[in-house]
Each structure stands twice: as C-alpha cells, then as structure tokens.
Amino acid sequence: MQEILAPIFSYISKNSALLPEEKNIQLLLSEKFLNNLRPFTWFIISKFKDSDGYDQLVQNLRTALAEYMEKSKIAEYVSLMIMELAMNAENSNLKREAKAVFKGQVDMNAALFDPNVRRQVIDSLERKGELVYLSWKIGSRGASVGTQGRLQFTLFSKESEYQSVKEAFDESKNADLKKKSLQDFYKELPESEVNTELGLYYLSYLSEACEEVNVKFESLVNLMAGSDLTVISLVLNL
Numbered sequence: 001m002q003e004i005l006a007p008i009f010s011y012i013s014k015n016s017a018l019l020p021e022e023k024n025i026q027l028l029l030s031e032k033f034l035n036n037l038r039p040f041t042w043f044i045i046s047k048f049k050d051s052d053g054y055d056q057l058v059q060n061l062r063t064a065l066a067e068y069m070e071k072s073k074i075a076e077y078v079s080l081m082i083m084e085l086a087m088n089a090e091n092s093n094l095k096r097e098a099k100a101v102f103k104g105q106v107d108m109n110a111a112l113f114d115p116n117v118r119r120q121v122i123d124s125l126e127r128k129g130e131l132v133y134l135s136w137k138i139g140s141r142g143a144s145v146g147t148q149g150r151l152q153f154t155l156f157s158k159e160s161e162y163q164s165v166k167e168a169f170d171e172s173k174n175a176d177l178k179k180k181s182l183q184d185f186y187k188e189l190p191e192s193e194v195n196t197e198l199g200l201y202y203l204s205y206l207s208e209a210c211e212e213v214n215v216k217f218e219s220l221v222n223l224m225a226g227s228d229l230t231v232i233s234l235v236l237n238l
Helices: 002-014 020-035 039-047 054-102 115-128 162-173 182-187 198-212
Strands: 133-138 150-158 216-223 229-237
Touching: 002 020, 002 054, 020 054, 039 054, 054 115, 054 150, 054 198, 054 229, 162 198, 162 216, 162 229, 198 216
Parallel strands: none
Antiparallel strands: 133 150, 150 229, 216 229
16 A cells, blocks of 8 residues: 555645645545445555556555545545535524514524523424425446436425525626635634635635536525525535
C-alpha cells in the first residue's frame, strides 16, 4: 500500500494550497480508498507484482485515487448544503407554527431558542404530522444506462412561499463565484441569527465542483400536487 501511496502523500504534504487540517483529511481519504478495495484486487496486485505491466497497474490505481480525491469535495458540499436546507426548513416550520399556536403573543424566534416554547411547537407539529422529512435513494430501479451511480436526496417541507424558494434556487445556480468566496460569506453572516441563504450559496459551489469532475448534478424545486408541500431534490449521477 505504501508503494502506491508514497507519491500521493508527498504531493499532499507539499501542497501549499491546503491547510494542515485539510492535508490530514486528504491523507486519511487516500488510505481509506485503498482499504476499501476488494480483496480480489489486492490478490491481483500481489500476484503480478514482479510481472510486466505491474508499473502500469499501479499507475492506474494512482490515477483512480486522484480522481476519487478530486470528487471527495462534492460529498462535503452536499452534506453541508443538506444540513443548511434542512435546518432552514425546520426553522421556518417552527416559526410558522409558533405564530399559529401562540397567536402572536410570543416572538416567533422564541420557537428556535426558548426550550419551553420550542417543545410546545414541536408537539403541535407532531400531532399535525407537519414535520420536515428527508429521504435519499441510491441507484435506480430501472435499467437505464448511467443510473447505476445515481444518488438522490429529497427534502419535504410545508412552505407557503414555494415560488420564492424556486426563484432563490434558480438564482443561486447562476451565482458569480468570483464575486464572494465562501470564507467571505461566512465572515459576513450576522451573529446569533438564523441565516436562510447559506444553504443556497453552497449550490453554486456544488454545481461547479460537479462540473469540474464530469458529475451530472441537478437541483429541482417542485410543489407536490394536491398539497402545499415544497419538494427540493438534489440529484447526482456519479
């Protein structure tokens, strides 16, 4: 394993664009990739170690590993985006229900920060079955070519302003990444306030990261027929 990883470890360690924490993550990911290889693959590597073509085999493994490392940031963007979108949907749900339960007698933000108010609001939402739901699906039931690596996340929430959510998604897809970095965006976030834009801001970065490694990515916002449920879908074809 070390023979395969040595050049990659050297490249990561000398990469001045990475922070120390990022270098450690990259090193661990590269080891994890090889640890997850099937035993039969290791048998082939061992069997042909001193044969013609072995060097090419090792080089192919390094190339595959480099591609894996490049795609790994997609997982980070997806996870961050889903967490932000789910949290924002939940907060919106809590505020809306707090207004209905307390008839405007308490600040709607109390549903987010006051444990007693929050518990009452959550109990009311549970009784009504109006919670936020997240589902995911890997692959496809059909036999269509290119769907084997399909990964889909779907977020269901009761959202009264469906059209504004859809427009915000469409606008974020075309955001100018050079205008403001994620680091700058974080610095400008108001303290102690729930921000509804961060999840959408990841969208443009996720789209660019997928495009760079030829991963097809789609984000869709729909209104479920016969209900007021807003459905947000993130689909990746790996």
